Amino acid sequence: MTIVKSRFFILILLFFSHFELYSNSLEKNIQELEKEIKEYINHHVLDSHDFNLLSYTKEDGTKFYLGIPLPVILWDDGLAIFSSSKFKHGKSVVKSGENFYKLYHGKIYKTDSSGKIYYDNNKNVINTSPIDFSITKGVVSIIFVSIIMFFLFRNLANSYKKNKMMAKGIGRFFEPIVLYIRDEIAIPNIGEKHYKRYMSFLLTLFFFIWICNMVGLTPLGINVTGNIAVTFCLALLTFIITTVSGTKYYWKHIFWMPGMPLPMKIIMAPIELLGVIIKPFTLMIRLYANIMAGHIVMMTLISMIFIFRNWIGSSLSFMLAFFIAIIEILVALLQAYIFTILSALYFGFAVEEEHDH
């Protein structure tokens, strides 16, 4: 019952966070609204340089933003650090040292003092952009999730000492999951002998992805695991660990498949080698695409409520959005599970020892 209630609560909060769409929808025509929604969704699923909670257009036409500005750190022949509030949401040019910077569609470009953006024939921006080490919304979310995880699991670890080997409080919920990862994911896929080396990575991976996915479902508009840089990093770690821990047998299987005729061996080698790259690549794409698609579908369905503007269409959209929100909670867990179990599977391939088959 409480779970259902909290889901409902999340959904209600979601509507509040999209309040601006409603306020704007009254006086604009459908085309304009659709364009705005598209932009809004695009803006939401991408990383941004400030933590924006709410924004709407005031009566005098100026936009009101409610949020927290975050520090911008740029490397452009020297370090440039300033607050993202100086960009005024892309409206003004920031001068730092000798250079001028402008925020344009979520990206920082180097401009002249007037802040002019140049395009090429394909409407791509040709201004150079500095290397951006900014503490963006995504970074803040990652830090936030990391702190939550740290305290959550340190608490669980400590509760064992205090309560005679029994977990207490919220640990009671997480302990079976930790055991599930050990007994159902790590041991069957990696094997009794080697699994201990990978437990830390698998546990951290699973809970990080899961918590990030769940945080992404809150109306804070955080989209960490739906960001290609994040999933790239996670998949890269899996790839590195697999490659480093690969045994002789594993490499032999890739380059010179035993038990096959010679021409097949020659054909199989590049395919297997490609498989080594494709495995983490699909890991990266799967998580990214699932979460991204989930966010887009959910936001689109919620936006539909404002596009329909009639009882039947809007209530139908509401029902669908509600349904998708519940599905997304399942997907959040499922994607974390699949990422973890596939990583474990790949580690298992890497540490597998020679046997007859």
Add this chain to the structure above:
Amino acid sequence: MEIPAIVGGGLIVIGVGIGIGGIGRGAMEAIGRQPDAYGKIQTAMLIGAALVEGIGFAAMFVL
């Protein structure tokens, strides 16, 4: 998006749909035959579906 890309996307969706459908069907039949092995079959099904889906996504993004 150009027309070929859209058609390609559609083809990918058809392929992946058939693939995941087959996996789902196999899993259901397996569960029907051996209801005791439900957990193991489900895990295997999810892995298989995820792999097919991954290929689908990869193709989608390469487009």
Add this chain to the structure above:
Amino acid sequence: MEKLITEFSFGLFFWHSLIFIGLIFLLKKFAWKPILDAVEERDNSIKKAISSAENARKEMETLKEDNSRILKEARIERDKLLKDAKKTKDELIDNAKEEAKLEAQKIINQANISIKNEKKLAIKELKNQVSLISMQIAEKVIKKELDNTNKQEEFLNKLIDETNIK
């Protein structure tokens, strides 16, 4: 593909790798290791408890077996003892009976002998007595004979009648 590359932000990748790897090591030290160790320890202690319970049960069983065995042995021993005792008792009684019989026989024999002796003695005495008496009789007879022949005869017959010895 193009979209992916344009969306890729190096800054986020950098920060995320840094934080995530840091998180792995931090959690490894402060959470996963203690948790897994604790769980393993708990599992081991449970296993140990189960096996010790099993052992205790087995021990109990063997103890029970021992007990019943000892009881059985004791019963056998008791039976044997009882049997022995009975045997001894019977033997004792038999012996005693035998001895008593022998003793009795002996006593009887002795008695017989002494009776015989007595009898002999008595007969001897009697003979002596008889001879004495006969002597006296003879004396008296002779004395009387000398007086009366008739009477003598009569008297002698009478005497003979009187001294009827078996």
